[in-house]
Amino acid sequence: MGKWDWQVFLEDPGGKIPTYWQWLVSAWGWTVSVSLCSLVVALVLGSLVGVIRTLPDSPWLVRFGNAWVELFRNVPLLVQIFLWYHVVPKMFPVMSGLPPFILVVFALGFFTSARIAEQLRSGIQALPKGQRYAGMAVGFTTPQYYRYVILPMAYRIIIPPLTSESMNIFKNSSVAFAVSIPEMIQFAMQAGEETSRVTEMYMAVTVLYVISAMVINRIMAWVEKRVRVPGFVVAGTGGGGH
Amino acid sequence: MNLDLTFFNWAVVSSFLLKGLYFSVFLTVVATLGGIFFGTLLALMRLSGKKWLDMPAAIYVNGMRSIPLVMVILWFFLLVPNIIGRPIGPEYSAVITFVAFEAAYFSEIMRAGIQSIPRGQVFAGQAVGMTYGQNMKLVILPQAFRNMLPVLLTQTIILFQDTSLVYAIGAYDLFKGFDTAGKNFGRPEEAYLLAAVVYFVLCYSLSWLVKRLHKKIAIIR
Numbered sequence: 001m002g003k004w005d006w007q008v009f010l011e012d013p014g015g016k017i018p019t020y021w022q023w024l025v026s027a028w029g030w031t032v033s034v035s036l037c038s039l040v041v042a043l044v045l046g047s048l049v050g051v052i053r054t055l056p057d058s059p060w061l062v063r064f065g066n067a068w069v070e071l072f073r074n075v076p077l078l079v080q081i082f083l084w085y086h087v088v089p090k091m092f093p094v095m096s097g098l099p100p101f102i103l104v105v106f107a108l109g110f111f112t113s114a115r116i117a118e119q120l121r122s123g124i125q126a127l128p129k130g131q132r133y134a135g136m137a138v139g140f141t142t143p144q145y146y147r148y149v150i151l152p153m154a155y156r157i158i159i160p161p162l163t164s165e166s167m168n169i170f171k172n173s174s175v176a177f178a179v180s181i182p183e184m185i186q187f188a189m190q191a192g193e194e195t196s197r198v199t200e201m202y203m204a205v206t207v208l209y210v211i212s213a214m215v216i217n218r219i220m221a222w223v224e225k226r227v228r229v230p231g232f233v234v235a236g237t238g239g240g241g242h
Numbered sequence: 243m244n245l246d247l248t249f250f251n252w253a254v255v256s257s258f259l260l261k262g263l264y265f266s267v268f269l270t271v272v273a274t275l276g277g278i279f280f281g282t283l284l285a286l287m288r289l290s291g292k293k294w295l296d297m298p299a300a301i302y303v304n305g306m307r308s309i310p311l312v313m314v315i316l317w318f319f320l321l322v323p324n325i326i327g328r329p330i331g332p333e334y335s336a337v338i339t340f341v342a343f344e345a346a347y348f349s350e351i352m353r354a355g356i357q358s359i360p361r362g363q364v365f366a367g368q369a370v371g372m373t374y375g376q377n378m379k380l381v382i383l384p385q386a387f388r389n390m391l392p393v394l395l396t397q398t399i400i401l402f403q404d405t406s407l408v409y410a411i412g413a414y415d416l417f418k419g420f421d422t423a424g425k426n427f428g429r430p431e432e433a434y435l436l437a438a439v440v441y442f443v444l445c446y447s448l449s450w451l452v453k454r455l456h457k458k459i460a461i462i463r
Contacts, residue, residue, distance in 0.1 A: 074445035075438045076403035079417060083438055087431045167308070174310035178409060185312050185410075198320055206309055206317070213308040 008197040009204070020191055020201075027187035028208050034104060034173040034183060039166055041109025046116025051146060053117065054124045065117065072114035077175050081107040085179040104176045112169050119165070123158040124150055156227055163220035167213050174209075184208060249427040250436065258426075262419025265333060269415065270402045273340035277401075278394065280341065281348025286378070288353055299349070306346035312410050314343050319411045332413035336405075344401055351393050355386035392456040399448050403441065416440070 009021040017023045052058075053065035072080070084107035089096040095103075127150060135145025177185035188205040192198035287299035306314065318339040323329045359382050367377035387394075406417040414422075417437055424433025 070446060070449075071442070074399075074403075074442045074449065076406040076417070076441055078406040078409060079434065079438050079441055082434045087434055090431055171308075171310040174312045175407065177312065185310070185316070188313070188316065189410075202313070202317055202320065206313055209310060209313060210305070210308045 004200065005197055006200060008195050008200055011195065013191065013194060020195070023191065024184075024187055024204055024208070027182055027184045027205075028212075030181060030183040031170070031173050032212070034101070034108065034176055034181060035166075035170045037105040038108035038112060038173065039169050041105060042112035042116050042165075042169065045109065045113035047120060047151075049113060049117035050120025050124070051151070053121045055142070065121075069114045069117050072111050073118075077108070077111050077172055078178060080111050081175055081179055083107070100179055100181060104179060104181055108169065108172060108176070111172070112165060115165055115168075116162070119158045119161045120154060123154040126157055127153055153229075156229060159220065159224045159227075163217065163224075166220060167216050170212060170216060171209070245432055245435070246429060247432055247436075249423075249429050250432070254423050254427075258423040259416065259419040262414055262416040265414060266402065266405045266416040269337060269340055269405045269408070270398065272337055273344045273401055273405075274394075274398045276341035277344030277348040278352070280345035281350075282352045282383070284345060284349035285352035285356060288349070289356055303346045303349050306343055307350075311343060311404055312407055315339050315407060315410050318342070332408065332411040335411060336408040336413045336415075340401070340405070344397075347397060348394070351390050351397060352386060355390035355393075356382060358389050359385050388459065391459065392452055395452045395455070396449070399445050399452070402448075403445060406441075 009024070010019055012018060013020055013023055015023075017026060049065045049068050052061045053069075055061055075083075081104060084103045085100060088103065089098065131149055131153065132145065135149035140148065173183060174185045176183050177189065180186065184205045188198075188201050192201040195201070284299045284303060287295040288303070290296060315336065319332065319335045322335055322338055363381055363385070364377060367381040372380065405415050408415050409417060409421075412418075420433045420437035420440075421430075424430035427433075
């Protein structure tokens with residue numbers, strides 16, 4: 001491996017971007033934007049599907065929700081990304097004009113929505129049944145008691161697994177390298193090859209991943225503290241996965 | 243789009259897919275067994291109450307868990323040949339990577355499993371004169387394994403899906419088999435769809451089995 005050579009980051013990769021460190025920053029930007037956009041997609045879809053799975057007296061909606069979760073949980077993320085990137089635009093001509101970024105965001109968002117739906121379901125079911133009945137008793141409609149009674153508590157319960165899920169989404173965005181999204185793994189591979197300074201490039205990317213993971217962790221801890229309901233003990237519902 | 247699955251016959255399965263499937267399954271089994279072994283050691287280090295054992299294990303586990311698997315795969319592919327002094331194939335590199343990486347995840351599961359055993363069990367073991375090793379081997383770990391079996395198996399299913407990421411270093415696994423077949427026959431879309439179906443069927447049946455096992459264990463307890 002030889003000696004370190006950190007000067008390599010000041011060299012010119014010979015493209016639009018003047019230096020390697022600026023390229024790295026832009027790659028980090030891609031990683032962050034893929035992750036954040038996917039997180040939004042995942043939260044919206046995951047919340048919908050999670051709620052659907054707990055609705056009373058609608059077996060077909062529940063079945064649809066369960067099928068959704070099983071479908072997106074049992075196919076590897078890499079395969080899902082390839083499907084969105086190569087197959088979906090050909091099957092649905094409407095989507096053929098979409099940029100790769102959007103397709104990858106859909107892939108990662110749908111993949112993660114299944115996990116969030118599962119967490120939200122268990123969060124809702126962890127609430128005492130009485131909460132639901134109390135909402136019904138004061139005359140709330142189903143959307144109303146979800147909006148004002150169940151969901152505010154359920155979301156607080158699932159903050160710990162949501163924290164690990166947001167960290168997962170950040171790590172999982174690395175799989176986008178396979179369809180040429182210029183995120184950090186893609187940078188590490190290309191810049192490493194161009195400069196033959198693979199170790200330095202990997203180091204820089206690894207450090208950025210670790211720092212970003214810590215920042216997300218802190219942000220979520222802050223959110224958890226801000227929204228805490230006094231006197232309500234949050235029971236963990238378990239996370240897992242990568 | 244017209245799907246044309248005619249290229250998909252037994253010759254394709256036997257010449258492209260079986261080799262990949264074999265490697266994916268091999269990688270999953272070795273990484274699970276190795277990961278549980280080293281993961282249990284890491285968990286014991288973290289629960290030892292000795293700082294010089296706890297700290298390195300904690301750094302290792304938390305470090306591994308904050309880096310994407312793809313990055314770890316690339317690192318090992320770069321470093322392992324440097325350490326052992328000769329080049330190795332992507333398949334070997336993948337096996338070492340997955341054992342090292344999964345050990346971090348399995349150690350968290352085992353730690354939770356060991357902590358789920360009531361303290362009284364430890365004291366009971368000590369009271370009948372067992373050493374630390376005997377107590378762990380005969381009293382604590384068997385119960386911890388049993389309690390955590392569904393979680394360990396679920397992690398194994400996730401691990402099986404993650405083996406597809408060896409794509410990054412060009413190792414020949416099940417997905418690579420579909421990828422290669424699709425490119426050879428000029429039918430990549432069909433190949434990716436078939437890959438998704440095969441992974442789904444495998445993982446869904448496995449998770450269904452785990453669910454059944456979970457129920458069975460729950461009743462006995």
